[in-house]
Amino acid sequence: GNSVTQMEGPVTLSEEAFLTINCTYTATGYPSLFWYVQYPGEGLQLLLKATKADDKGSNKGFEATYRKETTSFHLEKGSVQVSDSAVYFCALSYTSGTYKYIFGTGTRLKVLA
Amino acid sequence: GAVVSQHPSWVICKSGTSVKIECRSLDFQATTMFWYRQFPKQSLMLMATSNEGSKATYEQGVEKDKFLINHASLTLSTLTVTSAHPEDSSFYICSARLAGGPYLPTDTQYFGPGTRLTVL
Numbered sequence: 001g002n003s004v005t006q007m008e009g010p011v012t013l014s015e016e017a018f019l020t021i022n023c024t025y026t027a028t029g030y031p032s033l034f035w036y037v038q039y040p041g042e043g044l045q046l047l048l049k050a051t052k053a054d055d056k057g058s059n060k061g062f063e064a065t066y067r068k069e070t071t072s073f074h075l076e077k078g079s080v081q082v083s084d085s086a087v088y089f090c091a092l093s094y095t096s097g098t099y100k101y102i103f104g105t106g107t108r109l110k111v112l113a
Numbered sequence: 114g115a116v117v118s119q120h121p122s123w124v125i126c127k128s129g130t131s132v133k134i135e136c137r138s139l140d141f142q143a144t145t146m147f148w149y150r151q152f153p154k155q156s157l158m159l160m161a162t163s164n165e166g167s168k169a170t171y172e173q174g175v176e177k178d179k180f181l182i183n184h185a186s187l188t189l190s191t192l193t194v195t196s197a198h199p200e201d202s203s204f205y206i207c208s209a210r211l212a213g214g215p216y217l218p219t220d221t222q223y224f225g226p227g228t229r230l231t232v233l
Contacts, residue, residue: 105156
């Protein structure tokens, strides 16, 4: 079946450090891939997405590339800020009769000043 | 664009009472809305999928008689937690999928800010 695996957190970084949060997936067909961010006490906000192999999603300095050969969609940012502290969810969408999302377990990022 | 609101943002109720949570897509029409439940420091668990004008589809293990979903229009879905108990305390999040159009992709879900339910 379809699944999403994220690296476990929490991830603690100093401000301006490089960030990588790993995400791999298992899916039949051609899912779309997403990264969502959740700030404390809030819902999820779409951070970026990619709909086909080799697509790169980017937003607010974050990037992720849809790698079909490695079934990965790792999230990266060159220089994190304290305001990036949040929980990051990797997700895929697929259609098999019905349309659904599958979420990873989330990775908590804490950035220290 | 693609803003989803939820009301209320938090609610505290007594055990045995019912609570209704509204989910609205403010600037687009949603063919499908989804209801999720999130436990502390955990991922989202899909509870049900709701299509406008038809019955909701519940995930395995979710009691349809306890979590009543109504999707009366393309911009509104409601979740009613009936006879709430302390174990129903959680963060409930809805999302909406675009009905279709040239400006927003249909494979993306847009999430509401969530409703924190506390049952005493």
